[in-house]
Structures are given as structure tokens and as C-alpha cells.
Amino acid sequence: MKRVDLLRHLRDCGCELIREGGKHSWWGDAGRGTRSAVPRHREISEILVKKICRDLGIPQP
Template sequence: MKRNAFIKHLKTNGCVLVREGANHSLFLNPNNGKKSTVGRHPELSELMCKIICKQLEIPSI
């Protein structure tokens, strides 16, 4: 999955960008306080997207 499409999914589910690191971006779900990192790769595997959604407690894509 494209990184931009996945970030759009995170934002539509209420997650916000906390900070940009050198290799990762940190996202926060303000509804429950859960945080997760998203790598700076143009393509993210489906498994990685599913794991990040589970960590943030939002619906999978």
C-alpha cells in the first residue's frame, strides 16, 4: 500500500501526526492515547499497515 494512502486512512480515523523523525513519523490516536510509528518507505506492506492499525486501535484498511 502506498504510504500517502495509509496516512490518509490514519487521519480519517482521527489520528494526528505528533512528530517527524529521520526515518519514521509518529502518529497518535487522541481518543485513547495510543501511539505508533510509520516508516518512511514509499510502499508499506499490508501486514505492517494491519499491525499499525491494531496498535492505534482503529479499523484495518
């Protein structure tokens, strides 16, 4: 999955950027108290997308 598509999905589900790390961007949802790291690669594997969505408590795209 393209990173821009994943970030669009995260925003649509109510998540927001917490901070930029060294090699990852940290996204979270303050209402649910969840957060997850999103790597800065153009392509993100489907397995990792599934893990990020599960960590944030949102549906998969």
C-alpha cells in the same frame, strides 16, 4: 499499500501526526492514548499496515 493512502486512512480515523523521527513519523490518537511509528517508505507491507492499525486501535483499510 502506498504510504499516502495509509496516512489518509489514519487522518480519516481521527489520528494525527505527533512528531517526525529520524526514519519514521509518529502518529497517534490522544483520545485513545495510542501511538505508532509509520516508516517513510513509498510502499508499506500489508503486515505492517495491520500492525499500525492494531496499535492505534482503528480498523484496517
